Amino acid sequence: MENKDFHIPVLVDEVISFLASVSEGLLVDCTVGMGGHSEAILERYKGIKIVAVDRDSEALAIAKERLLGFAPRCWFVKNNYREIDIFLSQLNISKVDAVLVDLGISSLQITKPERGFSIRYDGPLDMRMDFETGIPLWEILSHLSRSQIQNIISLYGEENKSDKIASLIYLERHKIKTTGDLKQIVEKAIGYQRRKIHPATRVFQAFRIFINQELDSLNVFLSKLIGHINSHGKIIIISYHSLEDRLIKNYFKEMELKGLGKVLTPKVIKPGRKEILMNPRARSAKMRVLEVV
Numbered sequence: 520m521e522n523k524d525f526h527i528p529v530l531v532d533e534v535i536s537f538l539a540s541v542s543e544g545l546l547v548d549c550t551v552g553m554g555g556h557s558e559a560i561l562e563r564y565k566g567i568k569i570v571a572v573d574r575d576s577e578a579l580a581i582a583k584e585r586l587l588g589f590a591p592r593c594w595f596v597k598n599n600y601r602e603i604d605i606f607l608s609q610l611n612i613s614k615v616d617a618v619l620v621d622l623g624i625s626s627l628q629i630t631k632p633e634r635g636f637s638i639r640y641d642g643p644l645d646m647r648m649d650f651e652t653g654i655p656l657w658e659i660l661s662h663l664s665r666s667q668i669q670n671i672i673s674l675y676g677e678e679n680k681s682d683k684i685a686s687l688i689y690l691e692r693h694k695i696k697t698t699g700d701l702k703q704i705v706e707k708a709i710g711y712q713r714r715k716i717h718p719a720t721r722v723f724q725a726f727r728i729f730i731n732q733e734l735d736s737l738n739v740f741l742s743k744l745i746g747h748i749n750s751h752g753k754i755i756i757i758s759y760h761s762l763e764d765r766l767i768k769n770y771f772k773e774m775e776l777k778g779l780g781k782v783l784t785p786k787v788i789k790p791g792r793k794e795i796l797m798n799p800r801a802r803s804a805k806m807r808v809l810e811v812v
């Protein structure tokens with residue numbers, strides 16, 4: 520199997536249909552990942568052009584190769600999407616017709632043990648999406664206080680046993696070096712029963728959101744966004760965490776109240792049963808769309 524086969528784009532038909540009105544325009548795919556959404560969009564709309572962004576250079580390289588056939592219609596940028604003002608100005612672009620953000624992690628990140636995101640495969644506890652900057656999680660962990668650890672697990676993991684888990688992580692923090700170490704500590708703290716979802720899943724999600732400052736990036740991005748979209752342009756955001764979805768929902772409401780946008784998804788869009796069966800990763804996806812007016 521090739522790398523590109525690993526990631527199935529979520530809600531891709533819905534994304535395509537919302538883009539019909541900007542089918543000749545310029546779109547920023549803020550989280551191109553392995554290029555699944557971008558490929559479908561470029562194939563469907565022959566007039567669309569894409570600025571493809573990701574902070575993960577490994578993902579970006581795969582997307583570049585995958586989208587080679589569309590080369591004259593694609594530009595690739597390795598950056599955090601929160602820097603949208605900077606990379607657009609470097610490309611001499613002031614406004615675009617659509618942005619797509621598909622938050623969370625890609626299958627590439629979750630299936631490569633050496634990236635340190637995975638509960639299933641043992642590897643160094645890294646978890647950086649941009650592994651070329653910053654320091655890995657195992658190194659940061661040893662500098663966190665017990666209450667910081669608990670806050671992370673409770674807020675980003677929405678884990679109600681955060682107290683027990685944080686105490687044990689704090690106690691063992693200097694020994695935790697791998698994903699396997701962290702998984703075992705969680706099992707020891709709250710017990711392990713065979714369930715559909717491993718008990719450490721929420722803890723892994725929490726540390727991933729923390730180390731990559733995911734909510735902070737989303738906040739900064741939203742604060743800059745509206746000025747970069749042409750009128751009748753579309754903002755499409757797919758999220759997988761209730762805190763992210765709340766930020767997006769409130770931002771869209773605020774834009775509508777200010778007369779700057781119209782919410783096209785009064786009821787949030789979620790994948791149907793068939794999509795979830797084919798792609799279990801889609802189960803927590805929520806998509807919201809705003810039209811700029």
Ligand SMILES: C[S@@+](CC[C@H](N)C(=O)[O-])C[C@H]1O[C@@H](n2cnc3c(N)ncnc32)[C@H](O)[C@@H]1O
Pocket residue numbers: 526527528529549550551552553554555556557572573574575578598599600601621622623624625626648736
């Ligand atoms: C769910 S995957 C995207 C999958 C993609 N839509 C596809 O169909 O292949 C999310 C991607 O967003 C990237 N990402 C997450 N936060 C980012 C940020 N703040 N800036 C840029 N890229 C980010 C991750 O590195 C990952 O590759």
